[in-house]
Amino acid sequence: MSQIHCVTNFQDLVATPFNGEMNAICWTRKLTGDFSEVVKKITFSGNITEIEEEELCELQLSEQGQLAREILLNDLKALKAHGASPILNVISYYDRDDSYPFFPTDVYSFHVDRSPIPTDTFLCTYYGESSEILPNSQGTKKVLIPEIRDELQKLYQGADEGFESFLSEHSFDLHYQAKPGACPISLGLGNLWRLAVDHPESQVSPCLHRAPKEKPGEKRLLLIC
Numbered sequence: 001m002s003q004i005h006c007v008t009n010f011q012d013l014v015a016t017p018f019n020g021e022m023n024a025i026c027w028t029r030k031l032t033g034d035f036s037e038v039v040k041k042i043t044f045s046g047n048i049t050e051i052e053e054e055e056l057c058e059l060q061l062s063e064q065g066q067l068a069r070e071i072l073l074n075d076l077k078a079l080k081a082h083g084a085s086p087i088l089n090v091i092s093y094y095d096r097d098d099s100y101p102f103f104p105t106d107v108y109s110f111h112v113d114r115s116p117i118p119t120d121t122f123l124c125t126y127y128g129e130s131s132e133i134l135p136n137s138q139g140t141k142k143v144l145i146p147e148i149r150d151e152l153q154k155l156y157q158g159a160d161e162g163f164e165s166f167l168s169e170h171s172f173d174l175h176y177q178a179k180p181g182a183c184p185i186s187l188g189l190g191n192l193w194r195l196a197v198d199h200p201e202s203q204v205s206p207c208l209h210r211a212p213k214e215k216p217g218e219k220r221l222l223l224i225c
Contacts, residue, residue: 017173023207027191033066103172129220132186
């Protein structure tokens with residue numbers, strides 16, 4: 001898969017440049033430790049709970065739970081040293097976007113990330129269902145699909161020259177529809193990924209990705225920045 005480049009350490013993950021079709025880099029790992037124990041010991045608040053490092057350090061864990069905690073702390077430390085701002089979340093579910101039923105812009109839809117400054121998206125699923133990416137050739141920008149574009153123009157009701165700005169302001173232009181027969185790629189458990197973002201200096205297409213549908217009653221443990 002020319003889109004994905006695999007590496008074996010953190011330094012290569014952050015230092016390898018994206019180029020050509022390659023817009024996703026994976027540090028493939030088989031992690032030890034019991035990440036489900038960490039999830040069970042967290043005090044939940046709402047559908048998404050951010051785990052602070054202090055709380056993580058205070059958890060009373062078994063030996064396997066402690067191994068999992070050590071990996072989480074090391075990943076947070078490495079990403080912070082790289083200049084990123086990682087967040088560790090336990091997710092029951094994300095809020096769904098029902099403002100425009102024909103065009104939800106929530107994270108369950110294939111989308112790209114956009115930034116005004118050069119940056120990358122990092123993510124790792126330690127427990128639960130893992131995120132997915134889609135090869136760019138297998139997705140169509142939703143705002144270019146005629147029937148969707150017609151609906152958006154009805155919603156817009158303004159002068160033609162402002163339409164593209166309207167699409168951008170509401171993040172409609174970040175979302176993609178998988179083509180018939182498309183094959184999304186699961187990011188797997190324990191792998192730390194770096195995905196290309198849409199920013200002014202980017203040399204490659206941004207990576208299409210989405211959150212998975214959670215299994216009923218099963219939470220996800222996700223690091224993202």
